Amino acid sequence: MTTVRWRLFADLAEVAGDRETTVTVGDGATVEDALDALLDGRNGLRARVFDDGTLADHVNLLRNGDDASLSESVEEDDELALFPPVSGGASSHHRV
Secondary structure, eight states, X not given: OEEEEEEEOHHHHHHXXXXXXXXXXXXXXXXXXXXHXXXXXXXXXXHHHEETTEEOTTOXXXXXXXXXXXXXXXXXXXXXXXXXXXXXXXXXXXXX
């Protein structure tokens, strides 16, 4: 068995009810398996993360700080993260 840690940000954490959690998946599991384990029993989060059965374009998925694909293998103590796109930023004020 492999244990991985999930970190959730912004509204995804609110919907899930946790900012961090761990899941256990079988040996040889993928990021998709770990995501299924995370979403098990969290239907509100599942609806927020998937769009027509695929990972929504507006959701960012990281494995150990790097962009990840669902087909990547996970290893013991990996850190996976889900977050919505970051928007906003500093605005410039110009005087005329």
